[in-house]
Amino acid sequence: PRTIENIIVILFEICFIALAVHARNIDDIPRMKIAIGSFFIPLIPYAVERLLRISFPFGIKLMIPLAIFIHVAGGIMDWYWSPVFPLYDKLAHFVSGMAVGLVMLAFFLILDEYGVRFKRTTVLIGIFLMVAFLGGIWKIGEVYFDIKLNAMFDEGLPDLIGDDICHTIGSIAAVIVAWLYFLTIPYGKNLSFLLRKDKPGKPD
DSSP: OHHHHHHHHHHHHHHHHHHHHHHHHTTOHHHHHHHHHHHHGGGHHHHHHHHHTOOOOTTHHHHHHHHHHHHHHHHHSOGGGOTTOTTHHHHHHHHHHHHHHHHHHHHHHHHHHTTOOOOHHHHHHHHHHHHHHHHHHHHHHHHHHHHHSOOOSOOOHHHHHHHHHHHHHHHHHHHHHHHHHHTTSOTTOOGGGGGOTTOTTOOO
16 A cells, blocks of 8 residues: 555656646746645655654555645646536545645654654544644635635635535544544554554555
């Protein structure tokens, strides 16, 4: 599974390059810069793994480029506003909610690794609340991009409610995934057990 995850991440990296080239060809320079920046963000968890000598649970590194790709491609390719994908924006918010939730899980695991420990229930609640908070910041960002790029990411109260619902469902999905991972931790082990490269039975 880990090899598959790495291959998928590489494919997304290639997609970011293609999106940057396409954005340049259509003279969408602001989004071209976003696509270029998006290429480097998925590399961060790999750098953290090497620096801290840990290994994140399967799916965390994969969800990051997936969420970014959906948002960046949606803007550059106009999928957000295409009648072919009427629920594209809602899909984007669901995936981003789940991705951010898994990043929060990784954050709590690293804290646990360095002795800052929380109860599992606290971690699950913390993931949900942090995703909700960051979701609010994202909506502010949409308004900013509407003004900056003369776009139409925010379409009023119904759109806001729909986005929040999908974002919340995504965060709940992340909480469920985190809970399932917690079930694999042997009795007496801390949450940081999930970061160990030498866990018995861990797939390569």
